[in-house]
Amino acid sequence: KTGFVKKPQCMYHTQTSFTFYRSLQAKFELVTSEASYIRSLSIAVDHFMMSVELTECLGAQERQWLFSKLPDVKDVSEKFLQDLEHRLEADILRFDVCDIVLEHCPALRKVYLPYVTNQAYQEQTYQRLLQENPRFPGILARLEEDPICQRLPLTSFLILPFQRITRLKMLVENILKRTTPGSRDEDTATKAFNELKKVKECNSSVQSMKRMEELIHLNKKIHFEGKIFPLISQSRWLVKHGELLEVDTQTMSISGSKLKLPTRPVYLHLFNDCLLLSRRKDTWKFMVFVHAKIGELKVKDLSQKLQGISGFIFHLQLCEGQQLKHQILLKSQTESGKQRWITAMFPPDPKTTSEQTNENEDLSQVQCIKSYQAQEHDELTLEKADILQAKTITSDGWVEGIRLSDGERGWFPKTYVEEITSRSARLRNLRENIRIKCVTQKLEGESQ
Template sequence: NSGFKKKQKKVKTSTCLSFQVHSCIRNTADVVLDREIMRQKQAESSLESSNQASPLMRKKPLRQHDSYLHRLSVSSSAALWQDIPDVRSSGILASMTLDQQKLQEVKFELVSSEASYLRSLDVAVDHFQHSAELNGVLSNQDKQWLFSRLQEVRDISSNFLNDLEERLEDDILNFSICDVILGHCPELRKVYLPYVTNQAYQEQTFQRLQSGVPQFQQVLEKLESSPVCQRLSLKSFLILPFQRITRLKLLVQNNMVKVTGTGGFPENNAVTGTVCLFQIIKDCNESVRKMKSTEELIHLSKKIEFACKIFPFISQSRRLVKHGELMDLEHGTSVRRKMTAPCMIYLHLFNDCILLSKKKEGGRFVVFDHAQFSKIRVEKCELKLYGPQKNIFRLFLLQNNAGKQVVFLFRAQTQSEKLRWISALSEKKEVELLECQDCPQVQCLKAYKAQENDELTLEKADLLMVTQQSNDDWLEGVRLSDGERGWFPLANVESISNRHVRLRNIKEKQRITKATANFQKISG
């Protein structure tokens, strides 16, 4: 306890000087991402002046009263490692390459942004979670769901920042931090995994309290009006841990790994840090996905009844891939089909099976057929039946619940809906990067939260390889950083038109993938 308090006191001393919460949140989110987007844009420009000054060099003269601790506490785009007086006076900048300077700036930014993040956590814990007024209107269960393990997240961040600062102060000219990140990954995972997994309960609890408990609304409005919040809401503080773990990975992977050179200890250390952070994020996402899938199955099981052969519905490995209503134009066996009046059929597609239902009042579904995923096939077709028709495809159940082969001719409302169903119903093939050098690429300019199961949640600066595009402005793509596939709106991304930049992005992905595979092979 005394050791922790000593560390916390040191950290708070270094972060309390003229610090603004709004600046800290911008630094942990937009500054890093804007810089990554700018990196892509600069690379797309084919004309670069040879006399152009280094983008890392500060045009404005350094003020004499600026100090290391002051700059560390003020998280903004102007807080640069090269502006530290000891660094400037050492003369080391003249002997460093641009990549070496960039690497030091990224490492310094990681430290300073962690200080900003910790300051915001202090507000979340001390001002909100420990508020006597707020605790007076919350039940113990509501407190647990609303704040989860936020205080533990703050304590881990405090220890993490203390070790980062010590490393920085030991050798300000050539400090390393990837081994510090590696050392703290087990503790980061221990607190981030339960906190992120609790997100759904956190959101539900907040909405219920906000809409149904007047006392909660009144106390919250009073707390949020405090100057310490800088007009930011409680929700802004609660989502910080979700954002921070992703930003850490982005800083390490998209910056440190890319400028440490190929091979050798520095790259291996940076890649190892990337692998560990990626694993934390992957575990968090998988935990959230499993919890969401189980809740969906339980909720759906209460609304489904079988008019055909019944099978065990709830399974730990089953997850909903896509669902929706389609127009049935024709169906029957492979030998005998019958044209009927068009009717609506509701499809629930899971990772291991598909259910075909008639939707009833009250949101209930009567299942009349089902099949295993391995026993279905889909066929894209552009037939003209009953006059000009669009967005048609065939679904084959090679072996339905009665052991027969049946065929359905479905019509979707839009081309994107048709393409999304065809993609969801098809077996996914592993994307080979070497075969995709000329595939379109885009970069996310505006974050997007997935609204349906087959969509991809995008973070600002994400790089994606496009696999197909609909005529109503939806794209399907693969995110280069983690290989996740899904659909997203065209309005949230910008095309990368320069082929050299696209090739560079693929090579960087291949380099990280290869180094990651080598690390995983060595470690176990």
């Protein structure tokens, strides 16, 4: 009897200790990463922004657009770290950080919003200075060569506040996962998590502004044959664009045992509500020869059916009502290129996707092992330790995934993630994700 009683107690103690250790580890990571973040911010401010040589070659407005409120961001972050360190020093084994995060969220939001809003001007100013200011590239290169930068360019430092707020949200989420359900710690962590979500949502207003600027820019480059098409709209944004090859089936020929199909370039501009097919007039001007609404597109993947033809081919039909308007065979050089276009044209309903996921459904998952910055519209920016459901993995090394924490979907290189092979770990990730959604939704409901 004694042995029977002691064994469960020992197991419970071990499990509790492990949970406590993971919780402590998550809190330590928040504090140490904040210290690392501030060291990098100091380089951005002290080494770059305060550089006499750089200041002399910039106008006051250019300097403002390039660095924005970076010193204010640094000051607020330093006060935040100071409070975290005081709490840590008071009791290194039993300390909480989420109440401090919650307390500092208004200040973080106050400095973060102007910095994020300035992002479009920051990017434009940086590019313009490189092209038009003869002194700027040389001065910048010398500053970036300093060992203090560790071979990182200025742009890596300027983007830090955007990355940090995302990282901070993820760190608080990790702490929330380790709290006891129904506890005060869970309540505080949930509130902090929700407030950080609000700070991060500042990005949406900036994204809307950038989308509109992109439409205005494209409107100058895209021309239509005959019919007037009002491209600029508040509800429209660019989803994906790029060049594919149109396969000409009318002039095909046979060479030996292989079927030869002539191709010519066709450019695609895919918006959230329509698709434009065009030919290049010159490097950055396009003449649209056909367009259709997203709901009136039909596609068939032909890569497996066309034997003897190299490349990855799909058949696209553009309709108008029930009538076929135009059809075209399109060829990509890679499997991921083809899959990304098909996925972009026929995106799944996010509500349906989220409803289908339950805590007992064992789905393929990957974890980010190094940060990745999205390069194209259909890609997903990843932070280290992000957990994603892998929807598609292509033969040329790309993954389409859905991040569990926020449901955002996109493509990323396979080399930036590793597969989660443990079934119990995958199911635990789903349970934790569902739990966080439940507690945050409950809190949001109570606050309304």
